[in-house]
Amino acid sequence: MGGYGSGRRWHFSAKDTTSDYRALDVRRWKRDGFLTPGQAFGWQWSRHGEVVASIRVRTEENKIRLIYRQRDRGTEEWQDEDYPVYLDWTPCHLGGKRPWFLCPARGCGRRVAILYGGAIFACRHCYQLAYDSQRETPDDRAARRADKIRDKLDWEPGFFKR
Numbered sequence: 236m237g238g239y240g241s242g243r244r245w246h247f248s249a250k251d252t253t254s255d256y257r258a259l260d261v262r263r264w265k266r267d268g269f270l271t272p273g274q275a276f277g278w279q280w281s282r283h284g285e286v287v288a289s290i291r292v293r294t295e296e297n298k299i300r301l302i303y304r305q306r307d308r309g310t311e312e313w314q315d316e317d318y319p320v321y322l323d324w325t326p327c328h329l330g331g332k333r334p335w336f337l338c339p340a341r342g343c344g345r346r347v348a349i350l351y352g353g354a355i356f357a358c359r360h361c362y363q364l365a366y367d368s369q370r371e372t373p374d375d376r377a378a379r380r381a382d383k384i385r386d387k388l389d390w391e392p393g394f395f396k397r
Contacts, residue, residue, distance in 0.1 A: 250363055250364060250365045251362070251363075251364055251365070252364060252365050252366065252367050252369075252370060253349075253351060253359055253364045253365070253366055253367070254367055255364075256351035256352055256353065256362065256364065257280050257288055257351065257352040258349050258350070258351055258352070259278070259290075259301075259336075259349065259350045259351075259352070259356055260348060260349050261322070261334045261335060261336050261348055261349070262333075262334070262348050264334075265333075265334050269292070269294065270294055270299075270322070270334060271294060272294050272295055272296045273294065273295075274293070274294045275291065275292065275293045275294070276291075276292055277289055277290070277291055277292070278290050278291075278292060288352075289303070290302065290303040291303065295319075297321060297322050297324075298319045298320060298321045298322055299319070299320050299322065300317060300318070300319050300320075301316065301317070301318060301319075301320060301356060302316070302317045303315075303316050304316065305352075305354065307354065316355065318339060318355070319339070320336055320337065320339050320350065320356065321336075321337040321339075322334050322335065322336065322337065323335045323336075323337055323346050335347060335348060336348070336349075336350050336358075338350065338357050338358040338360075338361060339355060339356065339357065340355065340357035340358070340361040343357065343358060343360070343361050345358050345360060345361075347359075351364060
């Protein structure tokens with residue numbers, strides 16, 4: 236068991252986390268009514284109230300088109316991107332349908348709810364992303380859980396405070 240590269244990695248060779256990337260969530264778009272075919276809308280990300288990135292989206296029957304400009308790290312040249320992301324729909328137990336993105340990365344096609352932006356938008360498996368909680372120590376995890384309980388009780392967050 237074990238060996239070189241096994242176990243937790245949160246040092247210089249650690250995987251990036253999902254919070255390091257811009258995300259597109261098909262569940263939110265369904266909830267907000269954006270997945271009706273024939274629509275076009277813009278989506279943007281902001282940091283501290285300032286818009287840092289945006290994308291245009293066109294909806295078609297069982298797919299969306301992502302239209303944006305991106306620049307590779309370390310280069311000054313912008314590239315136009317325009318490609319489809321296919322949708323898959325699964326029935327819900329109490330009626331209705333649930334949408335999923337089919338990952339557009341070459342050779343993947345995995346059914347996912349969230350795509351992460353890099354050179355293209357792809358699933359977390361293609362980018363080898365970890366969740367933030369996967370990089371927590373046991374103490375950090377316990378403190379986060381305790382803070383969650385304190386929040387439900389309307390107490391101030393922090394250990395041993397009241």
